[in-house]
Amino acid sequence: MKDKNITDYSIEDAAELFLGNVDALIVVDSSIDTYKAVVRRGVFEDFLEESGSYHDLILDLWFHFNDSSEKVSGDYQIFADSTGVFKDKYSRRLKLFLNNEQEPHLVQLTVYPFEKEKKYIFVLDEFNDNESLQESLTSKKINTIQSSYLFSMYIDLVQDTTSSINVTEISDDVVNYNLKYSDWRMMIVNMIWPEDQEQFLRRTDPEYLKKNFTPGRTSSYDCMMRNLEGKYIWVKLIFSRAQTYNEEDYRFVFMVQDIHDNSMELLSTLQTYEEMAIKDPLTGVFNHGEVETQMNNALSFCQKSDVPASVMILDLDHFKAVNDNYGHSVGDTTLKHFAKILTEVAAEEKALAGRWGGEEFVIICREKNADAAYELAEKLRKRVEEYQFPEICHITCSVGVTELNKEDTFEKVFNRMDKAMYASKHNGRNKVTLM
Numbered sequence: 177m178k179d180k181n182i183t184d185y186s187i188e189d190a191a192e193l194f195l196g197n198v199d200a201l202i203v204v205d206s207s208i209d210t211y212k213a214v215v216r217r218g219v220f221e222d223f224l225e226e227s228g229s230y231h232d233l234i235l236d237l238w239f240h241f242n243d244s245s246e247k248v249s250g251d252y253q254i255f256a257d258s259t260g261v262f263k264d265k266y267s268r269r270l271k272l273f274l275n276n277e278q279e280p281h282l283v284q285l286t287v288y289p290f291e292k293e294k295k296y297i298f299v300l301d302e303f304n305d306n307e308s309l310q311e312s313l314t315s316k317k318i319n320t321i322q323s324s325y326l327f328s329m330y331i332d333l334v335q336d337t338t339s340s341i342n343v344t345e346i347s348d349d350v351v352n353y354n355l356k357y358s359d360w361r362m363m364i365v366n367m368i369w370p371e372d373q374e375q376f377l378r379r380t381d382p383e384y385l386k387k388n389f390t391p392g393r394t395s396s397y398d399c400m401m402r403n404l405e406g407k408y409i410w411v412k413l414i415f416s417r418a419q420t421y422n423e424e425d426y427r428f429v430f431m432v433q434d435i436h437d438n439s440m441e442l443l444s445t446l447q448t449y450e451e452m453a454i455k456d457p458l459t460g461v462f463n464h465g466e467v468e469t470q471m472n473n474a475l476s477f478c479q480k481s482d483v484p485a486s487v488m489i490l491d492l493d494h495f496k497a498v499n500d501n502y503g504h505s506v507g508d509t510t511l512k513h514f515a516k517i518l519t520e521v522a523a524e525e526k527a528l529a530g531r532w533g534g535e536e537f538v539i540i541c542r543e544k545n546a547d548a549a550y551e552l553a554e555k556l557r558k559r560v561e562e563y564q565f566p567e568i569c570h571i572t573c574s575v576g577v578t579e580l581n582k583e584d585t586f587e588k589v590f591n592r593m594d595k596a597m598y599a600s601k602h603n604g605r606n607k608v609t610l611m
Contacts, residue, residue, distance in 0.1 A: 199283075202298035204230050206260060211298075219281045219302055222274055234260040237270055237285070241404065242344070245273030249406035251367060261354035262289045262296055326403070326411065326432045331357050333382045333426035343404075357382070369400035369408055376413075385415065386426055392419035398435065410439035458508060459515035462530030467538050470528050471586060474540050478580040485542045486549030487589060488577040489597045490518070490556065492535040493605040498568055506567045511535065513566070514573070517559050525552055546579035546610055553577050553608040561606060572606035 180189070195201070200220035204211045212227045213220070223236070234256045239248045247253075266287040271280035281302050288297040329341040336356045361380050368376045378384060379397060389395070394416040401411045412435050418427040454466040462470065471487060478485045492498075492514060499507040515529070518537055522529040528540040539556070541549050553575045560573045576596030580589060596611035603609070 198299055199302050200224060200298070200300040202233075202300070204233075204260075204296040204298060206230050206294040206296070219272065219274065219283075220300065223272055230260060231256055237272070240273065242271060245275070245277075248404035249402065251402060251406065252404055254363060255355075258355045258359075261294075262287050263354070264289065326434050328429065328431045331428040331430055333357065333385060333428070334424070336382075367402040369402075372399035372401075375399065379413070379415075382426075385417070385428065389415065389417040389428070391417055391421075391423075391425075393417050398439065401432070403434075409434065409436035411435060456515075456531040459512055459531055461515050461519055461537070462528065464531065464533055467530035467532055467540075468586070470530065470540050471538070471589065474542055475580055475584055475586060475589065477542065478584075479582045483543055484545040484548075484579060485540075486544050486546060486577060486579045487541065487593055488539045488549060488553050488575055489532065489593045490537045490539070490553075490560075490573045490575045491597055491601070493572045493574055493601075495535040495571070498571065502567055510565050510568060510571065513563065514560065514571075517563060518556065521552070521556055521559060527552070546577065549577050549579065550608060550610050557606065557608055574600035574605050575608040576600060577608060577610045 195215060198215055199217045200213060201215040202211050202213050202224070209230050210227065211230045211233050213224045216224050216226070224233075235247065235253060238259055239253055239256060240246060241248065266285075268285055270283045270285055272283050273280050284301050284303065286299045288299070290296065325344060327341075327343050330339045331337070332339075336358055338355050338357050338360055341355075361377070365373050365376055375397070376399065394414065396412050396414040398410060398412050400408045401413075403409050412433040414429075414431040414433060416429045416431075418425070418429070420427070454462060456463040474485045474487070477483070492510070495507070495510070498510055511531075514535075515531065515537065518529040518539065521527075522539055525541065525544075527542070527544075530538050530540075532538050539552070541552060544552065557573060557575055560571070563570070565571055574597055576593045576599065578589060578592040578596060592611050596609040599609040599611070600607040
């Protein structure tokens, strides 16, 4: 055939040449979820079975990460069936990975649908090395630009359609999905953090978008969304209505931006400031203000339920002598170790520890009556008595305990436990008094 004059070629000759050069040719019948590979050459001998499930073929072609063979989360694979629907001719470039290979094979895919049938012909060809290199460099440029945008698409609310869908973690190119906007919305809501789903449905409702977006307006909000790996990350959901002069033209651009790293850094900073606001800087336990807040919370809880609650105040005995004899640095170290003992025991008992001021500390005990709180106070007293403090070796504490009741006010509770603590001091120190 190579010596044949070009003007003498028939359609049969062209078909023979095509079948002799194409890398893969697949016939698909999506109505029965089946494909058959008529031609398999090169990389496709290993990539394709002779026949198989069309759904699985779509997963292999599309639903892996752009830079690896790792499959996307199963939650997102529900979009496979809508991806494999073609009404017109379709062409795009794909990255295919074979097992144990680190570098992808760059492939050109062209789809020819049968008229009015759910049957297609897939034609696939692998690029040569020079084309692959050029494609790889282009992809890197695109990835640099789009790295923070995970997803984008166009929406026509009047037609209830989506188009030009781009999932950057799957492909640099626009992916073919045959999805109504109303269907997409109800599928994607399952990827949103449960507590954010109601807001997502409200903000993506077509009537909400029509009412709240004038032409050219853009709005966004932050929420948590499951990514293609199945992990929840912070994202920014962005809606922008197209700038048109037709008030009845409701076309939008929708984008999902990855803001997880920045959000986690911000949350960490906020947590740091929150801790600074409620923690004692020397000992790390709750400060005076937070102790008062937690005591009021416990009192309110006690008044609204039949669950008991108790509080205690602990004061180090002869602490002034520590500062006078060893210096304030040793005094600070002693307070830190004292707070460490209280924190560890309180954690075991699901209680809260805080510093009231100076060498006085408070323990708030929910779900403990007077007897249980007294036992906890004795446990703390003994632990402090036996503890080997740096420099000073041993020190003791005096403790006052009281149970909350429904008629109590904050002042009554505090005065009662304070009197109990001073009673322990008066009776020889290193004691627990219940009042």
